[in-house]
Amino acid sequence: MDFRLALIGVGGVALACKPVTPTSNARYVPPVISYPQHVNAAGIAPPTSGGTLTNPYQPDSASVREGGQTFTAMNCDGCHGGGATGWVGPSLVDGRWRYGGEDGAVFTSIFYGRPRGMPAYGGTLSPAAIWKIVTYLRAQPVPSDVPTERWQ
């Protein structure tokens, strides 16, 4: 029972923002890609027929809060840890990104998944909900890197 309520909560997150029309979907959703295409031949990026990947949300407190709630409700914390600080999955708040840290790259990772275990949430979450997760992650402070660890 509670488990269903939690899922309704997730839907609520998605519905809380403006209704997503097919037109706005096309604006937010990147073209279907395969992983090798992340390497751009001759250094020239392929055209993005789906439009630009611009985060429609500002890092205001409401979007960040909703993104954080979805991060927990969709079990992202099960792999990436509470607060996205890393668990079996990598930390998403240490400023280091395997697949690019720009908003659009993070969106693409969540929407399509990544080949080493990241599930694709594009069929489960609305683009708006994913953009809010991106907004949440981007709002987390990045700790300073410690290149030398000392024990004495």
Place this chain on the structure above:
Amino acid sequence: MRLQSSTFLAAVLAVLAVPAVGQTPDDGQWTMPGKNFAATRFSSLTSITTANASTLHPLWSFSTGVLGGHEGQPLVVNNTMYVVTPFPDVLYAFDLTKDGYPLKWKYRPDVNPSALGTACCDAINRGPAYADGKIVYNLLDGHTVAVDANTGKELWKVQIADLSEGETTPMAPLIVRDLVFVGPSGGEFGIHGWLKALDLANGKVVWTAYNEGSDKDMLVDTSKFRPFYDHGKDLGLTSWTGDAWKRGGIPVWGWLSYDPDLDLLYYGTGNAGPYNPEQRPGDNKWASSVLARRPRDGALIWAYQFTPHENWDYDANAEMILADLNIGGKLRHVLVHFDKNGFAYTIDRETGEVLLAKAFTTVTWAKGINLKTGRPTLDSAKLTGASRGNVKDICPSLEGGKSPVSAGSFSPHTEYFYVATNNLCMDYEASQVSHIAGTPYIGANTPYHAGPGGYMGAFIAWDAVKGQPAWRIEEKYPVWSGSVTTAGDVVFYGTLDGWFKAANAWTGQVLWKFKVGSGVVGCPIVYKGPDGKQYVAVYAGIGGDWFLLAGDVRSDDPADVRPPADFARDLARHTSQGGMVWIFGLP
């Protein structure tokens, strides 16, 4: 050389004719994960002794080129050593008859890398099994393969598990006669756990037995099913509330054993899901249990639940070691099991009656096990759940009083069981969690700390008749390796800070140690080489759980020592990742 099936049958019959388990004829090979059906990991070879173990030295090593946790063990069959790496699950065949042990072949399967995100606890593999000229093992992505032991040619590959449901398959199969037994991981992903029997000839599924659900799903025939403590129909349904059983977890990722005389297959089941127990009221049978089934049709004969309504992620996937012990003046056919919950159980393996259950490490969640009811006497202050907030100082931690990965051994000489243990406790803060297929179904935050005494692990010799340790070697870090014991009364184990050690099986005196380059989470083996000499082999390669990786041992991970793994922050002073196979011998 390929064994003909009639030869194989004759070998099985020869085994059947020997009355005492663990005393089966030992040809010096290592053909199945636990050395023999009884899973004793005892070698009858005698060249290495307590007198000469100090002269052991490394003879050979090989980098697997893989960084994941190197669990499980190699096989040695027909003078060939077979090694399966963690993901991408490469199978190497080394020719032990030639100088430098060159490769005969290697088999590189196509494994779906998506499995990396569905494996709860690193991309591990617990090893292959050999029978009838085939090396059989599981790929992480839910497939079982059989490879020709001579040529490396793939003979069959079948899908047994579903990644999209959160199932992965790192466990080591057991082969009994013409059947291969396999099960899934995924207790953290809301799976519906099972055990399958595959036809050794072609990999086809012969039967599937679920670990929860109706009697029909669980292959229970009420006229044959005789659990010692529980009665009633459909216990796998009635011990749950609503349909929580459908995503109730209960994986099979540990070790299997088999008693040819009783014709019973034994395996432990994993945790119930999710970690927040308030989402699954009831005993949650048969989570955290031992199940005894008939191999040929899967019929459940008896079952015993170690931890009813499991609150602490206490999987029971650890090995069931079969031994015949003199208890109260009577020779009893028992299985001995060291549970994650911190108790060591001596159980009549014919009936499922618990003869003895004593704590082998620090335990706070229960005061003891009531032998009349088979149930633990709980400390109600240590019960967990989303409504109970942060429950402090629960021992053992959810890594277990003993990790089920670290398969122990039994010596019929000393009649001791040799087991790697953890002295870790945890706080447990459960929360409500939603089930979304293919994503984690956990709902708890559980930071660890060292138990009383400050040391985090110990390697112990356990007397399963008295229910107490005969000796113990305390270690600074949790101990996660398996062990092997020999008729030379030497026992071998490894440590997370990268030492491989030999100890006197009677006294626990450390006779020799060697730094193998990375923490040991594998299980050592002992075998006879083509020259008739005795050898010891072990994997180095720390990993196998997130907390082992998070302790700054990953050079490519600047996240460094992050909570809740910061209890062992200086582990990185002694080890980093890296998979190696080592072979040791006498001068």
